[in-house]
Amino acid sequence: MVGYSSIKEQVLYSTLVPSILAIKNHQSYNQAQKEFFLAQGFNKSPDVNLDEAAWFKRQAIKVIYNNPVYFLESATISLYTFFTHDGALNLLSQLKLDNGYLNYPHGLSFFKQSFHGLIISLADLAGSPLALVLLFRLFWILTAVCFMMSLVYQAVKKGFNIYSGFFLVLILYFALTTIANGLGVNARFRYPVNALILIFVIQGWQAWLNEYRSKKLSVLECS
Structure with missing residues (x-):
């Protein structure tokens, strides 16, 4: 043991x-x-x-x-995966809704099929439960982008309050510790802070929206 x-x-x-x-x-x-x-x-x-x-x-x-260079590359992949992995495929596997579709070529090899084969594969996947994987992945990629924008905005423009600072520390702690898992990182490593990531994103965008409204109101008052 x-x-x-x-x-x-x-x-x-x-x-x-x-x-x-x-x-x-x-x-x-x-x-x-x-x-x-x-x-x-x-x-x-x-x-x-x-x-x-x-x-x-x-x-x-x-x-x-x-191998410091390859370690940094592994760490970069781990962090990217931490913030963008959707976990949808695992969910479909547990629900037994992925049967037959995992046999398709993965990654870039999917697009190296013949044109006819690619069209057939895309049509099949579009009408399959695996279409959820794409939707979930796009959602988390967009969330990751918004998280970075919120991070930059709050750091440069607004500054962190005690709540956003606490959320950020927890999120970064979980993100950085997953580096040790290398290419084995998936969505479950992010589960403990999913809600915090979304809250952090909302905080940043709400602060930006409030600033935008204030500036717009000031312009209207001056005019």
């Missing part, structure tokens, strides 16, 4: 390191993880107990230290 105190070493070794190596070697995450474990003498993800935690941590830090 993995002790509570060794969870961080488990995550660093079994998740972050394979993520870095996957980016470095242009591999899938699963392939990089499998090859890394085999190279270390493990057939699967090892159980990190308290007695061995220090060794696993040293091995992970060594890889991170030797």
Whole structure:
């Protein structure tokens, strides 16, 4: 069993390191993880107990230290995923509404099909439950953009009040700690602060709207 105190070493070794190596070697995450474990003498993800935690941590830090650029790339992907991953596909899987559609090519390979095949695939997906994935993803991408705009506005124009400052600290804490999970980050890591992100966005836009109305009213009074 993995002790509570060794969870961080488990995550660093079994998740972050394979993520870095996957980016470095242009591999899938699963392939990089499998090859890394085999190279270390493990057939699967090892159980990190308290007695061995220090060794696993040293091995992970060594890889991170030797690959700073790929670590930063992994961290960037993790942060982007934290704010934009929708979790809709997992929901559809639990509801068993994704049957047959996961066999489509994923990522850029989806668009490398023949024109005829692409049209058929798009038509099928548009009428399938997986269309929700696109809608959810667009919603969270838009939310992430609004979050950044709200952050910049409140920092430059308005300043943070005690509430928005507290919300921001919590959001950034969860976002930054997910970096250790590398390419394994998904929507569930954001669940604890979903409401705070939306509130933070609303606060920023409400402050901007109030300022806009005040300026408009001042112009009308002057005229």
